Amino acid sequence: MPDSILTVSDLTVVKGKRAILEKISFEIKAGETLAIxxxxxxGKTTLFRAILGLIPFSGKVVWKKGIKIGYVPQKxxxxxxxxxxxxxxxxxxxKETLKIKDALEAVGIPMDKNLLNNRLSDLSGGELQRVLIAxxxxxxxxxxxxxxxxxxxxxxxxxxxxxxLEKLRVKKNLTILLISHELDILRKYVTQxxxxxxxxxxFGLPKDMDKNVMNKLxxxxxxxxxxxxxx
Amino acid sequence: xxISTSFNPWFLILxxxxxxxxxxxxxxxxxxxxxxxxxxALSHVALPGMAIAISIGISPILGAFTAxxxxxxxxxxxxxxxxxxxxxxxxIFFTAxxxxxxxxxxxxxxLEALFGSLDKLDFAEGLITIAISVAAIMIATxxxxxxxxxxxxxxxAKVSRIxxxxxxxxxxxxxxxxxxxxxxxxGTLLMGALVIVPAVSARNxxxxxxxxxxxxxxxxVVSAAAGIFAAAKMSLPVGAMVVLTSMVIYxxxxxxxxxxx
Numbered sequence: 001m002p003d004s005i006l007t008v009s010d011l012t013v014v015k016g017k018r019a020i021l022e023k024i025s026f027e028i029k030a031g032e033t034l035a036i037x038x039x040x041x042x043g044k045t046t047l048f049r050a051i052l053g054l055i056p057f058s059g060k061v062v063w064k065k066g067i068k069i070g071y072v073p074q075k076x077x078x079x080x081x082x083x084x085x086x087x088x089x090x091x092x093x094x095k096e097t098l099k100i101k102d103a104l105e106a107v108g109i110p111m112d113k114n115l116l117n118n119r120l121s122d123l124s125g126g127e128l129q130r131v132l133i134a135x136x137x138x139x140x141x142x143x144x145x146x147x148x149x150x151x152x153x154x155x156x157x158x159x160x161x162x163x164x165l166e167k168l169r170v171k172k173n174l175t176i177l178l179i180s181h182e183l184d185i186l187r188k189y190v191t192q193x194x195x196x197x198x199x200x201x202x203f204g205l206p207k208d209m210d211k212n213v214m215n216k217l218x219x220x221x222x223x224x225x226x227x228x229x230x231x
Numbered sequence: 232x233x234i235s236t237s238f239n240p241w242f243l244i245l246x247x248x249x250x251x252x253x254x255x256x257x258x259x260x261x262x263x264x265x266x267x268x269x270x271x272a273l274s275h276v277a278l279p280g281m282a283i284a285i286s287i288g289i290s291p292i293l294g295a296f297t298a299x300x301x302x303x304x305x306x307x308x309x310x311x312x313x314x315x316x317x318x319x320x321x322x323i324f325f326t327a328x329x330x331x332x333x334x335x336x337x338x339x340x341x342l343e344a345l346f347g348s349l350d351k352l353d354f355a356e357g358l359i360t361i362a363i364s365v366a367a368i369m370i371a372t373x374x375x376x377x378x379x380x381x382x383x384x385x386x387x388a389k390v391s392r393i394x395x396x397x398x399x400x401x402x403x404x405x406x407x408x409x410x411x412x413x414x415x416x417x418g419t420l421l422m423g424a425l426v427i428v429p430a431v432s433a434r435n436x437x438x439x440x441x442x443x444x445x446x447x448x449x450x451x452v453v454s455a456a457a458g459i460f461a462a463a464k465m466s467l468p469v470g471a472m473v474v475l476t477s478m479v480i481y482x483x484x485x486x487x488x489x490x491x492x
Contacts, residue, residue, distance in 0.1 A: 083443035088440050119438045
């Protein structure tokens with residue numbers, strides 16, 4: 001049996017008088033990929049923040065001892081002309097050029113590319129996402145947490161990012177937790193699914209998350225490929 | 232206000248350059264934090280401190296520094312513990328300080344506090360000012376990594392075990408320090424220019440963070456040196472000349488930015 005990486009039991013987060021998350025329990029083992037899915041406002045990001053210890057909660061969150069966690073945020077707060085190049089951004093985390101090169105290669109960005117000298121704010125959604133992943137890889141994490149890895153990326157890019165994550169998981173022996181609203185695209189990559197909405201919570205294998213469960217979760221017919229991304 | 236002829240203008244240019252360089256360097260992070268006007272508003276907080284210092288005969292820089300430190304810790308504490316928006320908090324403290332400052336400052340000293348009093352700077356005070364400016368730049372260099380991560384990705388900063396609250400406090404205190412040096416030069420009303428204008432100009436000429444920090448500092452130094460020199464030559468107010476020089480640099484940087492596009 002692989003080690004347990006994270007055990008969450010009866011996790012409850014209350015904001016004001018409203019419970020955003022109530023008695024959530026699940027367990028992730030080494031090498032697994034967990035997708036947390038649910039409609040907007042279901043508390044997916046709150047769950048991440050709680051297990052990262054960024055907000056107060058009740059219940060238990062137990063990480064494997066000494067584990068290194070990499071976190072990839074959904075977006076950065078940068079203005080259009082924020083003076084920070086990709087290279088400088090990565091160097092904020094680690095100054096070793098060789099490590100930066102490795103991390104970039106792992107996400108499919110060659111070191112000599114102009115991209116490194118471009119401002120972070122000039123990157124496309126997909127490029128920025130890769131750079132953010134490279135940033136988190138610089139800390140040699142054993143677990144990666146992604147908040148909507150494909151937000152701001154077009155449909156083709158989404159598939160590419162998920163397959164890249166899968167390759168990384170195998171190559172670097174990672175455990176991955178990700179937030180998403182598009183189970184169908186990532187179904188083949190995940191080993192566990194945690195679904196959240198205000199009324200229900202379920203935890204199980206991707207094959208158990210059929211159309212009925214999804215309809216119940218999102219409260220309507222889910223059309224994965226029809227919604228449009230606006231930029 | 233005007234440089235007295237008895238004082239060595241080269242010494243003033245030297246001290247002024249260090250102060251303006253430090254103000255611009257530290258202030259450039261303020262601009263990235265979208266807190267440009269906080270730096271400006273904080274300078275008004277210096278007024279009651281300077282008034283009290285002048286009336287009891289100690290250095291106005293010390294008075295300004297004390298007042299700023301008290302207010303910054305107050306703002307920081309309220310920011311962490313109450314729901315009020317930080318800019319609104321600064322607004323409250325700054326108007327209250329200005330009112331208090333106007334009551335406490337003798338009319339004869341008021342112009343000096345509002346527009347600077349470079350000519351009263353003695354040699355020892357000048358040397359201390361240079362030392363503090365250098366220290367401020369060093370501390371800012373040490374902090375800037377952490378400040379930038381907490382600006383662009385606050386959660387990433389927390390996950391990377393950066394104590395964002397502490398970094399914010401340290402940075403604000405640093406701003407307080409450079410503002411207390413700067414108000415002596417250009418006065419409370421024009422202080423904002425030393426913090427904001429060089430940074431905005433630097434942003435026009437570079438896309439790297441290293442370039443941005445150094446161009447900010449260089450533009451600050453050039454503004455001070457050229458401004459004080461011109462003020463001495465033409466017997467004009469120092470603060471106004473320094474600020475107008477920085478505006479000229481800004482216009483040039485703007486033209487450069489647009490012509491290059």
